[in-house]
Amino acid sequence: MATSLESRAAYFVFIAVLGMLTAVAPLSIDMYLPAMPGLARQFDVDAAYVQYSLSLFFVGLAAGQLTYGPLSDRYGRLPILYFGLSLYLLASIACALSDSVGMLIVSRAVQGFGAAAGPVMSRAIVRDRFHGSKAASVMSFVVMVMATAPLLAPIIGGLVLKLAAWQGIFWLLCFYSFLCLIALTVLLGESHAHERRTRDRSLGAQYLGYLSLLKRGPVALFLLCGGLMFGALFSYVAASSFVYIDQFGVDESLFGFYFGANVFAMLIGTATNGRLVMYFGYRALLGVAVLNTLVCSFVLLATTFSGFGGFWGVAIPLFFLLSTVGVAGANTVAGLLDMAPDAAGAASALFGVVQFSCGAIATWLVGLLGGDAAAMAIVMCLASAGSTLAYILLRLFTSASVDQA
Secondary structure, three states, X not given: OHHHHHHHHHHHHHHHHHHHHXXXXXXXHHOOHHHHHHHHHHOOOOHHHHHHHHHHHHHHHHHHHHHHHHHHHHHOHHHHHHHHHHHHHHHHHHHHOOOOHHHHHHXXXXXXXXXXXXXXXXXXXXXXXXXXXHHHHHHHHHHHHHHHHHHHHHHHHHHHHHHOOOHHHHHHHHHHHHHHHHHHHHHOOOOOOHHHOOOOOOHHHHHHHHHHXXXXXXXXXXXXXXXXXXXXXXXXXXXXXXXXXXXXXXXXXXXXXXXXHHHHHHHHHHHXXXXXXXXXXXXXXXXXXXHHHHHHHHHHHHHHHHOOOHHHHXXXXXXXXXXXXXXXXXXXXXXXXHHOHHHHHHHHHHHHHHHHHHHHHHHHHHHHOOOOHHHHHHHXXXXXXXXXXXXXXXXXXXXXXXXXX
């Protein structure tokens, strides 16, 4: 009985630590959101320039994950986590000391590169220890723990702005990264044993291995399907503060509560997925997520351009749309890692690259189209339509593979 309780406690600690590490990126994104309209006014620049600081953060995330994957398959997960978190800490200090929007944008890009270690290593660690539907279930619970970050981050960011300047947000992120380094040292062991590490080819060949991964069955379709779903999410992230604060007049200190309602929808979705995936499988639930996002994005487009419902005409479709983004993420990762158990780090990194590249493009497009609710709805429709097409091709591909077998 004691052993069972100890194993359950160890499991919950494992989930909590991975969630904490994965939360570095969303905290860096969402705690910053309430400050964006004020930053545009302080630096006397157009809103699009401040949104570019978000786009460049996503570029850094994508580049970091592309870099870290093969390195972790060769040298282990922990060294990469130590490097990434240390770099993130230094870049957060640079963000806090920025005296121009240009310096802030560059510092955010470096911060994103460091933050990339958390999500890519967490996914790889899950695959080191679990596989198949169990990996999808564990990943759902990691995402659920991680999702408390965007639930609380805008609220915390709004409170910080009441008590201090925007720089206080980045000093708080410095403190969080320091706590992550402590948790990493005390609570998380190396999951990628020496005998399983890639040593039979050069590091350059490992990076070229990204191309070989794309040739493994429907890997590219999984990447496109999941990546575009996150493109829809990040179009919301980029526009949300301007939509709520500037367009609908929500106070900065209350913005986090409105933003958090949609994160709560994601929590419900990922928690439900963690249970249902054991019965229905990740491919079926990925389809449910994609269909829901497609329908809700076009409803949002209609209400935005017609003005129907005003604020609630935007808020309600967003709530239901975002409820299944986490479902798509967990099930996409499970499908990818099932196809590359021997290169979990590289596969995890490849997903991160596509995910945050789609995020960078989506946030850039939202800024280009005006940064308002209409721009957000248009980009969401484009992303969800592309994700749906990728899923349809994925099902056709897997059906054809089964028939040939």
